[in-house]
Amino acid sequence: MPATLVSAAPADAPPRDAVVEVDEVHRRFGAVSALCGVSLRVQARTIHALLGANGAGKTTLLRVLAGLVEPTAGSARVLGRPIDASARTRAALGLVPSGDRTFYLRLSALENLIFFGRLHGLRLKAARARARDLLEAVGLAADADRPVSGFSHGMQKRLGFARALLGAPALLLVDEATHDLDPVAAHGIRELTRERAAAGAAVIWATQRIEELTGFADHVTVLQEGEVRFGGSLTALAAHSRGMRYTLRVGVLPAADPESLEEALEGLASIEPAADRDPSHLVLTLAPGVSLGSAIACMARAGADVIACREERPPIEDAFLAIVGQPL
Amino acid sequence: MSAIVVAWRGAVGEAAKIPAFIRRDWLVMLSYRAAFVSDLVTIAIQAVLFSFIERLIDPATMPAYDGTRAGYLEFALLGVIVSLVTGLMLSRVATAVRQEQMIGTFESLLSTPTRPTTVQAGSVAFDLLFIPLRMGLLLVAVAFTFSLHFHAGGVLPALVVLAGYVPFVWGLGLMSAGAMVTFRRGAGLLGAGVGALGIISGAFFPLALLPDWLQAIAEANPVAIAIETVRETLIGGGGWSAIPGEAALLVPASIAALAGGVLAFRAALARERRKGTLGLYRCGPPARATCGAMAANAGA
Numbered sequence: 001m002p003a004t005l006v007s008a009a010p011a012d013a014p015p016r017d018a019v020v021e022v023d024e025v026h027r028r029f030g031a032v033s034a035l036c037g038v039s040l041r042v043q044a045r046t047i048h049a050l051l052g053a054n055g056a057g058k059t060t061l062l063r064v065l066a067g068l069v070e071p072t073a074g075s076a077r078v079l080g081r082p083i084d085a086s087a088r089t090r091a092a093l094g095l096v097p098s099g100d101r102t103f104y105l106r107l108s109a110l111e112n113l114i115f116f117g118r119l120h121g122l123r124l125k126a127a128r129a130r131a132r133d134l135l136e137a138v139g140l141a142a143d144a145d146r147p148v149s150g151f152s153h154g155m156q157k158r159l160g161f162a163r164a165l166l167g168a169p170a171l172l173l174v175d176e177a178t179h180d181l182d183p184v185a186a187h188g189i190r191e192l193t194r195e196r197a198a199a200g201a202a203v204i205w206a207t208q209r210i211e212e213l214t215g216f217a218d219h220v221t222v223l224q225e226g227e228v229r230f231g232g233s234l235t236a237l238a239a240h241s242r243g244m245r246y247t248l249r250v251g252v253l254p255a256a257d258p259e260s261l262e263e264a265l266e267g268l269a270s271i272e273p274a275a276d277r278d279p280s281h282l283v284l285t286l287a288p289g290v291s292l293g294s295a296i297a298c299m300a301r302a303g304a305d306v307i308a309c310r311e312e313r314p315p316i317e318d319a320f321l322a323i324v325g326q327p328l
Numbered sequence: 329m330s331a332i333v334v335a336w337r338g339a340v341g342e343a344a345k346i347p348a349f350i351r352r353d354w355l356v357m358l359s360y361r362a363a364f365v366s367d368l369v370t371i372a373i374q375a376v377l378f379s380f381i382e383r384l385i386d387p388a389t390m391p392a393y394d395g396t397r398a399g400y401l402e403f404a405l406l407g408v409i410v411s412l413v414t415g416l417m418l419s420r421v422a423t424a425v426r427q428e429q430m431i432g433t434f435e436s437l438l439s440t441p442t443r444p445t446t447v448q449a450g451s452v453a454f455d456l457l458f459i460p461l462r463m464g465l466l467l468v469a470v471a472f473t474f475s476l477h478f479h480a481g482g483v484l485p486a487l488v489v490l491a492g493y494v495p496f497v498w499g500l501g502l503m504s505a506g507a508m509v510t511f512r513r514g515a516g517l518l519g520a521g522v523g524a525l526g527i528i529s530g531a532f533f534p535l536a537l538l539p540d541w542l543q544a545i546a547e548a549n550p551v552a553i554a555i556e557t558v559r560e561t562l563i564g565g566g567g568w569s570a571i572p573g574e575a576a577l578l579v580p581a582s583i584a585a586l587a588g589g590v591l592a593f594r595a596a597l598a599r600e601r602r603k604g605t606l607g608l609y610r611c612g613p614p615a616r617a618t619c620g621a622m623a624a625n626a627g628a
Contacts, residue, residue: 029604060604069601069604087443090442091441103433106359114348115352118345119348119441121341121345123344147359
């Protein structure tokens with residue numbers, strides 16, 4: 001991303017206040033329940049990740065917060081006001097939808113942003129200037145005058161992000177923004193999101209990409225089939241990990257097989273052959289509270305020379321799988 | 329600050345967004361140049377067609393306006409133009425919403441701090457300006473080409489009559505748009521409705537040819553009133569005095585249609601929000617389990 005977006009902090013987002021308050025929200029579609037008693041709080045200047053598989057209810061929750069879908073029961077408030085279809089509530093929102101069919105394909109990227117900017121109350125000149133700044137910020141300045149019909153999925157995503165920032169929103173609702181983006185573009189979008197949060201906005205970031213949350217999200221809510229399975233910090237989420245797993249490369253194995261090596265570990269960890277069936281590769285699973293160093297020291301005493309060690313699965317991913325009831 | 333001032337500022341702010349829609353639709357139209365030209369050519373071909381039909385018709389059978397006997401081409405051309413404006417505007421209000429749903433921009437529009445009524449008005453603003461302008465220019469071009477005689481003094485009264493008539497069409501269009509939002513269908517029904525209104529509008533033939541009972545209905549048909557009044561002013565040349573008393577019926581009909589249309593459209597949007605299918609091409613809900621089913625399965 002070549003440019004830094006400079007924009008004023010939202011006027012009505014006081015620091016550390018709850019921008020979003022969701023209490024026991026239910027949403028049914030006929031006999032189907034998309035949200036089942038979801039509650040959460042999102043503060044200003046924070047990035048709150050909604051983590052869940054397809055159909056977990058992330059998009060429905062964002063659509064409720066955007067005023068596009070009414071909750072069947074429960075309450076949701078943005079900036080202290082009940083969510084409704086009023087223009088005043090929507091002025092505080094910036095929505096990045098998950099789909100890419102949200103633009104006028106015959107118009108250029110610039111003209112699309114000018115149009116939506118004017119719907120945010122900007123005059124033509126101001127809308128044009130804002131649109132150009134945002135296109136620069138999302139790395140689309142060179143494509144500003146091209147019709148959106150020629151844009152790739154990733155380019156439309158970036159354009160969608162630019163549109164969400166037109167009104168300098170106090171609440172940014174982002175639905176799978178980095179899905180299908182290349183790593184550089186995804187990094188750029190996350191940087192822009194951080195900037196918005198630092199400027200005072202609350203961000204709700206719905207994603208399936210667990211790996212992007214470390215060092216990015218302040219809080220996480222795990223949704224599964226419309227229900228909140230976890231709410232808290234990343235550190236608290238990682239604590240749900242079922243034990244650290246490492247793939248080891250071992251130079252000299254004792255004459256005994258892995259079972260006897262596990263005996264030598266005396267319950268500190270379990271050990272098993274790696275999936276690649278390479279005899280020099282072993283998978284080590286630490287018992288809760290055991291350090292990696294003590295396990296490796298134990299193995300060294302039993303005659304195993306540990307040459308390399310790689311974390312098999314990040315603890316957040318493992319914790320997520322544990323929370324949603326998936327096997328290791 | 330009083331509520332009236334706040335409401336006034338809000339209304340001014342919303343009105344200021346309408347030019348954005350006009351600019352958008354102008355740019356989109358420019359991107360479809362071939363369709364724009366072919367549309368004009370089609371109407372011009374119709375004028376040529378009517379000029380041949382005129383040769384078959386005995387001028388003595390045509391109605392007189394303020395003592396002036398109308399030629400068939402003059403008669404039909406005004407009818408065609410008013411009914412085309414009617415048909416285009418009726419369908420545009422409804423299809424504008426449908427189109428936004430289909431290309432996926434409807435939710436994007438409603439996510440902005442813009443009132444639904446502004447979105448509706450904005451979606452047809454370009455057509456409200458452009459269709460009458462286009463038809464007016466076509467009328468002038470055909471009048472010159474076929475040496476038709478229209479009274480210049482009738483232009484302004486005719487425009488005033490049309491201004492009183494347009495909200496009626498817009499109101500019907502909003503009702504139709506509400507039906508489109510709700511049922512995702514309705515183009516066929518809309519076409520049948522426009523066709524029925526067209527038959528009893530006297531656009532292509534004098535109303536005197538209709539059976540008595542249909543004539544009675546046609547006398548209260550705002551489309552027929554608008555067409556006849558435009559003929560009175562442009563063919564008869566009586567200026568303001570040519571506007572008959574029936575034209576006064578247009579105002580209450582327009583107010584009623586517009587109010588009904590706004591309410592119907594708002595109700596349709598509110599219903600879609602409740603159902604959660606606002607921006608969806610189809611009405612079906614997402615398929616998923618009910619609350620607690622997952623927990624029960626996990627526990628099993």
